[in-house]
Amino acid sequence: MNQxxxxxxxxxxxxxFAALLYVVMFVIYSINAPSAITLLGITxxxxxxxxxxxxxxxxxxxxxxxxxxxxxxxxxxxxxxxxATVSTKIPAGPFVSLLLVxxxxxLVGLINGWxxxxxxxxxxxxxxxxxxxxQGVALVILDAPGGEVAAFIMNRLTDTVFGIIPxxxxxxxxxxxxxxxxRRTRLGIAIYAVGTDAVxxxxxxxxxxxxxxGVFGLAGIAYGLAGYMLSAQTGTGDPRVSNSFLLYxxxxxxxxxxxxxxxxxxxxxxxxxxxxxxxxxxLLFAVGVADFYTNIFSGLIMVVAILFGNLSAILTLRQRxxxxxxxxxxxxxx
Amino acid sequence: MDNTQSRTVSFTMLAVxxxxxxxxxxxxxxxxxxxxxKALNPTFGSMGQIAAILTTSIFLVIASYGQGLVILLGGxxxxxxxxxxxxxxxxxxxxxxxNEALVWAIPVTLLSCFAIGLVNGLGVAFxxxxxxxxxxxxxxxAFGVALGVTAGSSQRTVAPALQLLMSAxxxxxxxxxxxxxxxxxxxxxxxxxxxxxxxxxxxxSSIAAARIVGLPIEALTVAAYGVSGLCASLAGMLLAGYxxxxxxxxxDPFLMPSIAAVVIGGASVTGGKGIYFGTFxxxxxxxxxxxxxxxxxxxQGWRNIIQGGIIIIALILQTKQWYLQKMANRxxxxxxxxxxxxxxxxxx
Numbered sequence: 001m002n003q004x005x006x007x008x009x010x011x012x013x014x015x016x017f018a019a020l021l022y023v024v025m026f027v028i029y030s031i032n033a034p035s036a037i038t039l040l041g042i043t044x045x046x047x048x049x050x051x052x053x054x055x056x057x058x059x060x061x062x063x064x065x066x067x068x069x070x071x072x073x074x075x076x077x078x079x080x081x082x083x084a085t086v087s088t089k090i091p092a093g094p095f096v097s098l099l100l101v102x103x104x105x106x107l108v109g110l111i112n113g114w115x116x117x118x119x120x121x122x123x124x125x126x127x128x129x130x131x132x133x134x135q136g137v138a139l140v141i142l143d144a145p146g147g148e149v150a151a152f153i154m155n156r157l158t159d160t161v162f163g164i165i166p167x168x169x170x171x172x173x174x175x176x177x178x179x180x181x182x183r184r185t186r187l188g189i190a191i192y193a194v195g196t197d198a199v200x201x202x203x204x205x206x207x208x209x210x211x212x213x214g215v216f217g218l219a220g221i222a223y224g225l226a227g228y229m230l231s232a233q234t235g236t237g238d239p240r241v242s243n244s245f246l247l248y249x250x251x252x253x254x255x256x257x258x259x260x261x262x263x264x265x266x267x268x269x270x271x272x273x274x275x276x277x278x279x280x281x282x283l284l285f286a287v288g289v290a291d292f293y294t295n296i297f298s299g300l301i302m303v304v305a306i307l308f309g310n311l312s313a314i315l316t317l318r319q320r321x322x323x324x325x326x327x328x329x330x331x332x333x334x
Numbered sequence: 335m336d337n338t339q340s341r342t343v344s345f346t347m348l349a350v351x352x353x354x355x356x357x358x359x360x361x362x363x364x365x366x367x368x369x370x371x372k373a374l375n376p377t378f379g380s381m382g383q384i385a386a387i388l389t390t391s392i393f394l395v396i397a398s399y400g401q402g403l404v405i406l407l408g409g410x411x412x413x414x415x416x417x418x419x420x421x422x423x424x425x426x427x428x429x430x431x432x433n434e435a436l437v438w439a440i441p442v443t444l445l446s447c448f449a450i451g452l453v454n455g456l457g458v459a460f461x462x463x464x465x466x467x468x469x470x471x472x473x474x475x476a477f478g479v480a481l482g483v484t485a486g487s488s489q490r491t492v493a494p495a496l497q498l499l500m501s502a503x504x505x506x507x508x509x510x511x512x513x514x515x516x517x518x519x520x521x522x523x524x525x526x527x528x529x530x531x532x533x534x535x536x537x538x539s540s541i542a543a544a545r546i547v548g549l550p551i552e553a554l555t556v557a558a559y560g561v562s563g564l565c566a567s568l569a570g571m572l573l574a575g576y577x578x579x580x581x582x583x584x585x586d587p588f589l590m591p592s593i594a595a596v597v598i599g600g601a602s603v604t605g606g607k608g609i610y611f612g613t614f615x616x617x618x619x620x621x622x623x624x625x626x627x628x629x630x631x632x633x634q635g636w637r638n639i640i641q642g643g644i645i646i647i648a649l650i651l652q653t654k655q656w657y658l659q660k661m662a663n664r665x666x667x668x669x670x671x672x673x674x675x676x677x678x679x680x681x682x
Contacts, residue, residue, distance in 0.1 A: 294478070
């Protein structure tokens with residue numbers, strides 16, 4: 001009894017509204033495209049979601065610490081061309097290239113973190129710089145779309161385990177459980193503290209600089225992984241990842257209920273946000289909306305997502321206030 | 335009275351604004367870079383080539399003015415590239431090779447791009463959407479509309495008068511260079527010498543203070559994004575005239591440099607700091623750099639790497655400069671600080 005009443009006092013998770021929205025969108029989508037609820041359809045949907053979901057997970061960490069990171073498209077492009085040029089050329093290519101893209105992501109992330117935390121640069125501007133540089137590096141490695149991704153990566157990562165569980169789903173579950181673990185570590189708690197109030201957390205003894213460095217580093221690894229998964233999807237290398245992907249990553253984070261001001265939200269929300277955007281695209285395709293209108297839709301969705309994020313923040317805050325004032329209030333029905 | 339006036343002036347002369355120093359340094363760096371290039375490659379740096387660098391810098395000089403105003407407010411405009419392309423497409427589509435149509439085609443182009451800027455501003459000011467998301471979203475949506483309307487077709491003929499404007503000379507000076515001089519004078523005056531311009535600095539420095547003072551924050555924010563749309567549209571029309579045609583992606587290569595120019599010019603991306611002279615110097619620098627990269631026949635990849643690197647180096651130098659300034663300020667006596675404050679207020 002005691003236990004349950006304590007649980008009830010906890011504020012609603014900010015990703016709850018996103019989860020509800022996802023369910024609604026998925027139902028509408030499966031009505032329009034009945035194949036969506038088959039194993040093949042679900043595998044396909046997860047495969048389409050995973051790149052955005054991992055990138056959004058990485059960005060969420062940075063945004064939780066009240067910084068911004070535009071370098072995701074750059075790192076994804078670099079990882080993609082690395083996998084496309086390396087994975088078939090060397091022994092154990094798939095594993096070596098995985099290691100390689102993670103290290104490259106980590107390196108870029110640490111550079112970002114160092115510039116932001118230790119040199120005190122504005123994160124938006126300096127990650128813009130690293131993004132442009134990464135896109136340049138991608139173009140230097142591979143100056144035109146091409147290259148070849150190892151068949152092992154393409155087949156295994158888009159398939160199912162034991163014929164019933166999509167691999168993408170397993171990876172998503174791994175990302176989410178990694179987050180659940182991280183949230184309980186010192187770093188995880190420090191991220192929220194730094195994002196809410198950097199000065200106050202510095203005064204309580206949290207190492208703000210190291211936290212920000214860690215956040216950018218982890219985000220970099222996530223972008224590297226996202227690039228790896230992108231290569232598995234496309235099977236080829238393309239040095240130009242479009243800037244609208246950047247918009248989608250931010251949209252996913254915002255829809256997931258993570259406040260762009262930092263300190264509120266979580267990775268699960270970002271993953272669900274990525275799911276919503278992917279279902280929306282598939283829905284538009286299933287309904288037969290012309291290709292170029294999806295541009296207009298994604299612009300609209302982005303703005304609506306931010307407003308929605310603001311709204312859900314307000315709603316969760318409203319929820320929290322009476323709970324604090326009247327701690328013994330009982331809710332019979334949720 | 336007369337005495338205080340002259341003292342204020344002398345202090346103003348003594349304390350040259352750090353932004354001006356940055357701008358002069360950037361221009362010096364441009365000259366040094368050109369001379370180094372000349373030493374490596376004696377055929378480089380003919381009068382014709384310098385004229386060409388200045389002519390092609392006009393797009394960035396104009397587009398980065400709007401970007402500078404928005405960044406002054408602590409925002410950012412990621413729609414500039416798309417707006418430039420759309421402006422080029424509209425002017426090319428409407429004139430379709432005839433000069434008579436220019437009379438109404440130019441206002442229509444300016445107005446439609448002004449409208450895009452206004453949408454940006456309204457979203458940022460009233461819906462409180464973060465600027466980089468609002469402008470990126472509007473850019474994506476506007477690109478979608480343009481793609482739908484034109485069905486992806488690109489090449490159209492621009493009015494010959496626009497093409498002539500970009501290629502003709504008066505007394506041996508290319509017209510674009512004269513346009514740059516006029517635009518620079520007008521832009522500097524508007525940003526630094528008008529009350530509205532100074533209000534932008536106030537809002538960018540502290541939005542809370544600006545609100546308490548009662549400045550029209552929302553209206554000025556919308557206006558700044560509107561002006562940014564106008565500048566991008568002007569740059570887009572000139573670009574269409576220069577390349578005597580328009581494509582849907584011709585403005586894209588100018589987006590990142592427009593931000594880079596502002597940052598290199600010493601403006602703070604958090605707002606409230608920076609003058610147009612700095613942005614102007616940054617634009618000239620990037621234009622010269624771009625020509626040099628072309629002469630060295632480096633690939634697009636290296637171009638990006640150099641550009642990104644320059645943004646980061648400029649940012650690092652900026653923080654160093656602030657640090658030095660802070661140290662210098664600490665050593666100043668209270669009297670010196672008071673005089674400095676006096677000279678600042680007398681400017682407003």
